[in-house]
Amino acid sequence: xxxxxxxxxxxxxxxxxxxxxxxxxxxxxxxxxxxxxxxxxxxxxxxxxxxxxxxxxxxxxxxxxxxxxxxxxxxxxxxxxxxxxxxxxxxxxxxxxxxxxxxxxxxxxxxxxxxxxxxxxxxxxxxxxxxxxxxxxxxxxxxxxxxxxxxxxxxxxxxxxxxxxxxxxxxxxxxxxxxxxxxxxxxxxxxxxxxxxxxxxxxxxxxxxxxxxxxxxxxxxxxxxxxxxxxxxxxxxxxxxxxxxxxxxxxxxxxxxxxxxxxxxxxxxxxxxxxxxxxxxxxxxxxxxxxxxxxxxxxxxxxxxxxxxxxxxxxxxxxxxxxxxxxxxxxxxxxxxxxxxxxxxxxxxxxxxxxxxxxxxxxxxxxxxxxxxxxxxxxxxxxxxxxxxxxxxxxxxxxxxxxxxxxxxxxxxxxxxxxxxxxxxxxxxxxxxxxxxxxxxxxxxxxxxxxxxxxxxxxxxxxxxxxxxxxxxxxxxxxxxxxxxxxxxxxxxxxxxxxxxxxxxxxxxxxxxxxxxxxxxxxxxxxxxxxxxxxxxxxxxxxxxxxxxxxxxxxxxxxxxxxxxxxxxxxxxxxxxxxxxxxxxxxxxxxxxxxxxxxxxxxxxx
Amino acid sequence: xxxxxxxxxxxxxxxxxxxxxxxxxxxxxxxxxxxxxxxxxxxxxxxxxxxxxxxxxxxxxxxxxxxxxxxxxxxxxxxxxxxxxxxxxxxxxxxxxxxxxxxxxxxxxxxxxxxxxxxxxxxxxxxxxxxxxxxxxxxxxxxxxxxxxxxxx
Ligand code: SF4
Ligand code: SF4
Numbered sequence: 001x002x003x004x005x006x007x008x009x010x011x012x013x014x015x016x017x018x019x020x021x022x023x024x025x026x027x028x029x030x031x032x033x034x035x036x037x038x039x040x041x042x043x044x045x046x047x048x049x050x051x052x053x054x055x056x057x058x059x060x061x062x063x064x065x066x067x068x069x070x071x072x073x074x075x076x077x078x079x080x081x082x083x084x085x086x087x088x089x090x091x092x093x094x095x096x097x098x099x100x101x102x103x104x105x106x107x108x109x110x111x112x113x114x115x116x117x118x119x120x121x122x123x124x125x126x127x128x129x130x131x132x133x134x135x136x137x138x139x140x141x142x143x144x145x146x147x148x149x150x151x152x153x154x155x156x157x158x159x160x161x162x163x164x165x166x167x168x169x170x171x172x173x174x175x176x177x178x179x180x181x182x183x184x185x186x187x188x189x190x191x192x193x194x195x196x197x198x199x200x201x202x203x204x205x206x207x208x209x210x211x212x213x214x215x216x217x218x219x220x221x222x223x224x225x226x227x228x229x230x231x232x233x234x235x236x237x238x239x240x241x242x243x244x245x246x247x248x249x250x251x252x253x254x255x256x257x258x259x260x261x262x263x264x265x266x267x268x269x270x271x272x273x274x275x276x277x278x279x280x281x282x283x284x285x286x287x288x289x290x291x292x293x294x295x296x297x298x299x300x301x302x303x304x305x306x307x308x309x310x311x312x313x314x315x316x317x318x319x320x321x322x323x324x325x326x327x328x329x330x331x332x333x334x335x336x337x338x339x340x341x342x343x344x345x346x347x348x349x350x351x352x353x354x355x356x357x358x359x360x361x362x363x364x365x366x367x368x369x370x371x372x373x374x375x376x377x378x379x380x381x382x383x384x385x386x387x388x389x390x391x392x393x394x395x396x397x398x399x400x401x402x403x404x405x406x407x408x409x410x411x412x413x414x415x416x417x418x419x420x421x422x423x424x425x426x427x428x429x430x431x432x433x434x435x436x437x438x439x440x441x442x443x444x445x446x447x448x449x450x451x452x453x454x455x456x457x458x459x460x461x462x463x464x465x466x467x468x469x470x471x472x473x474x475x476x477x478x479x480x481x482x483x484x485x486x487x488x489x490x491x492x493x494x495x496x497x498x499x500x501x502x503x504x505x506x507x508x509x510x511x512x513x514x515x516x517x518x519x520x521x522x523x524x525x526x527x528x529x530x531x532x533x534x535x536x537x538x539x540x541x542x543x544x545x546x547x548x549x550x551x552x553x554x555x556x557x558x559x560x561x562x563x564x565x566x567x568x569x570x571x572x573x574x575x576x577x578x579x580x581x582x583x584x585x586x587x588x589x590x591x592x593x594x595x596x597x598x599x600x601x602x603x604x605x606x
Numbered sequence: 607x608x609x610x611x612x613x614x615x616x617x618x619x620x621x622x623x624x625x626x627x628x629x630x631x632x633x634x635x636x637x638x639x640x641x642x643x644x645x646x647x648x649x650x651x652x653x654x655x656x657x658x659x660x661x662x663x664x665x666x667x668x669x670x671x672x673x674x675x676x677x678x679x680x681x682x683x684x685x686x687x688x689x690x691x692x693x694x695x696x697x698x699x700x701x702x703x704x705x706x707x708x709x710x711x712x713x714x715x716x717x718x719x720x721x722x723x724x725x726x727x728x729x730x731x732x733x734x735x736x737x738x739x740x741x742x743x744x745x746x747x748x749x750x751x752x753x754x755x756x757x758x759x
Contacts, residue, residue: 002631004624004627004628004631004637006641136662136663137638137662137663138638166640166663166665169640169641169642170638170639170640170641170663170664171623171627171637171638171639171640171641171664172637172638172639172664173627173630173631173636173637173638240663242662243662243663244663244665246662246663247661247662247663247665250660250661251670322665323663323665323667324667327667343668343687344668344683344684344686344687345684346612346651346653346681346684347680347681347684349650349651351650
């Protein structure tokens with residue numbers, strides 16, 4: 001069966017075909033398509049397996065570790081910053097091992113395109129002492145996923161598949177194999193010296209881990225290098241950079257100038273073998289070009305101090321190594337005559353919350369009440385774009401809105417005037433992910449924080465995945481819905497109001513009450529402003545839709561208050577006429593902007 | 607063949623690339639693509655780069671493409687930047703095409719088939735039948751065929 005698969009889809013096919021029957025993770029661009037694909041495969045081919053989202057990456061990692069302890073082939077999927085959240089179990093599972101196999105799929109985002117950091121997960125594989133495989137194309141992502149399970153099972157060690165945006169989000173025609181329902185049986189064999197090891201036994205486990213790594217280093221295929229072309233300058237490379245280099249050589253006829261030595265497993269590296277392979281080529285000059293941090297380069301430099309790469313200043317130390325960038329590097333190194341032609345950029349459009357998004361109305365209400373007086377701590381998700389409405393001052397990492405809010409409030413209460421208002425905004429899924437522990441702290445330690453949960457009932461930013469509040473999972477299986485309001489009540493919050501985020505007056509009212517309450521009582525207040533994401537098919541279908549919405553040209557003064565303060569991208573200022581008009585192609589006729597016009601010029605027809 | 611498809615979120619740039627990919631696969635020609643849709647959901651550009659019968663990565667550099675298909679006139683200059691200097695493969699969905707599609711076919715998404723028609727007409731790797739073979743499996747084959755044939759004239 002030949003399919004046109006993205007790297008992420010290919011990973012799902014590879015894992016399931018290899019026999020992985022337990023896949024969990026948390027959504028995050030560019031990794032989010034692996035689990036939905038696995039769920040579709042399960043439904044389509046009638047495969048028995050547990051493939052679904054977890055509440056966060058740490059929990060996912062532990063769930064998958066237990067499945068692997070039970071001899072079930074397992075995998076856990078996340079983006080690079082997700083691995084930071086899962087760091088604790090990640091380090092530990094490397095020590096205890098993964099009897100049934102555990103593939104750790106991590107998608108890095110050099111650029112970064114949609115992340116807070118450009119971190120290279122291969123370094124964390126190095127740090128935890130587990131092997132890492134680097135596919136360069138979707139086709140390889142498929143094949144390497146199968147190999148990863150094989151390696152993981154045979155050595156009872158977690159194995160990382162390190163993808164990057166350009167592999168995860170590329171497509172290729174791939175011949176996939178048969179997908180059969182396997183007979184698998186859980187078989188957890190009690191071994192407390194391993195699975196409940198005290199520090200004394202941890203030392204033994206560490207020694208075992210070192211031995212595993214030594215053997216894997218020498219393993220056929222994994223430790224082999226592929227060589228391409230016959231030129232005098234040698235480039236040691238891996239992952240997506242290899243695919244780019246290959247294309248550059250072909251397109252520029254550099255076959256007799258460059259030679260590529262491609263590494264598939266960048267840790268552990270058999271450095272003796274690598275040095276021999278390099279020496280055999282007789283190349284006088286060796287460059288290392290790899291996407292991310294200098295993982296291969298640092299290892300190789302211990303044997304060959306003259307290699308050139310990031311450490312020698314040839315390759316820049318930040319930013320994505322696009323094919324253009326690699327071209328520039330080769331030109332700088334004097335091996336490619338790149339005619340530099342000005343790169344044309346696409347017209348820039350500021351990212352903005354979708355037209356009709358309930359978050360916009362909520363931020364608008366917040367801003368109306370607190371103006372520039374409050375400190376606004378926000379979080380990771382679509383609502384980061386509350387920036388455009390001036391209602392977001394900090395965005396850090398998952399869940400940090402509440403802990404930041406706590407920190408701000410404490411210092412201002414202690415050392416400042418005691419009337420500083422702090423408003424934290426967080427999405428529903430992010431609240432479940434890691435906002436809950438921070439709220440426990442805020443309640444227990446009497447923080448007078450105002451927490452607004454922007455509940456759109458989905459993980460919107462990454463493609464509308466389900467949340468713990470859903471009653472069914474993606475493929476229609478029944479789940480238990482966790483109601484946020486009940487969690488808030490159970491945590492002992494004394495002020496809770498729930499409101500539709502399309503009710504701007506109601507929200508303004510709630511916010512004013514919340515302010516009085518926190519200042520009087522010095523304890524937190526929580527508001528849930530709820531409106532389904534209008535980007536999801538269901539959300540848009542059920543959304544209020546006026547027959548018509550238009551600007552009364554006579555009333556519009558061209559003051560731009562709606563454009564600046566409400567900031568819906570469907571409100572466009574016509575520079576020639578000095579009036580606003582509504583872009584009918586994108587407007588969803590929700591009518592939310594009506595309130596923002598001080599001259600009542602935005603009109604709706606029922 | 608190197609191909610660029612540019613559109614905005616919801617215009618069907620991705621589906622168009624998948625149609626071309628299926629045409630290639632039916633003919634046993636290798637096909638790769640690279641998608642850039644960072645903030646597509648937020649009204650931004652959707653860019654698909656494709657390599658048909660060549661390459662290891664799906665990435666296409668500026669000044670190297672054989673064809674650029676532009677589904678939104680905001681991206682004319684950007685689209686042109688991808689074309690090789692010696693080719694004429696610049697295919698644009700004009701506003702009057704959009705009007706015709708919405709009026710006669712009722713949904714802007716049939717723009718795909720129209721652009722596909724223009725593309726197929728201008729090159730000699732794929733035949734009309736290759737395209738019909740793929741469109742045949744679509745829910746609204748009739749309307750797609752009308753749009754496709756309109757692209758051929
Ligand atoms: S995807 Fe949904 S939640 Fe995100 S901005 Fe669009 S409407 Fe709002
Ligand atoms: S009605 Fe107003 S707020 Fe709603 S989408 Fe249209 S312009 Fe935006």
